[in-house]
Amino acid sequence: MALPSLLIFIGALLLGLALVFTLIFALIALLAKRRADAAKARFPGAVTIVSANFFGQESLGMAQVRGNGTLVLTNSELFFEKWAPHTEYHIPLRQITQIETVPSFLGKGTSAGPLLKVVYQDDRGGSDAIAWLLRDVEGFKRQIESRL
Numbered sequence: 001m002a003l004p005s006l007l008i009f010i011g012a013l014l015l016g017l018a019l020v021f022t023l024i025f026a027l028i029a030l031l032a033k034r035r036a037d038a039a040k041a042r043f044p045g046a047v048t049i050v051s052a053n054f055f056g057q058e059s060l061g062m063a064q065v066r067g068n069g070t071l072v073l074t075n076s077e078l079f080f081e082k083w084a085p086h087t088e089y090h091i092p093l094r095q096i097t098q099i100e101t102v103p104s105f106l107g108k109g110t111s112a113g114p115l116l117k118v119v120y121q122d123d124r125g126g127s128d129a130i131a132w133l134l135r136d137v138e139g140f141k142r143q144i145e146s147r148l
Contacts, residue, residue: 028068035070035083048073048143052132054082055105055115057089059128062106071132073143078118080132089130093148095121099141105131116141 032051039049052071056064069082078091098119105115110133117131134140 031083032068032070035081039070039072039079039081043072043074043079046072046074047147048140050134050136050140052080052116052134054080055108055131055133057128057130058106059122059126064106066108071134071140073140073147075147078144080130091118091120091130093144096144096148097121097127099144101137101141102131105129113137118144 036049036051040046043049049070049072052069054067054069056062056066067082067084067087069080072079072081076093078093078096080089081087082089096118098117100117100119101114102117103109103114105117109115112133114137115131115133116137117129119127119129122128
């Protein structure tokens, strides 16, 4: 393959990859908006509804897959719906024992910033924790703390 043909091929390949990633991000944004709208309908009195990336539940160990979802704060609970596989987590605010920001959780970290870690008492009386990556970790943390 001659050099100009190779450059054209590489340029076309990079352009194609850029288009694929743009479409993926657009689909995720559309899904996030639809899920946020569904959460608004389900929790009409919600204080805050945000998209978040789930880093796992401590009691389930390190072998968990991260996942995108919708995090909802109401005056009585913290609710998270993971989009795939579809899983719901309900944490009554009265069961939250600690809220902190951490650089990693269950061996998973990110360069995007700190994670919001919520420690709570599970239904059996034991301690468990969940962590998320979201845009305004400190702001969301303050909103939870103001309701405890």
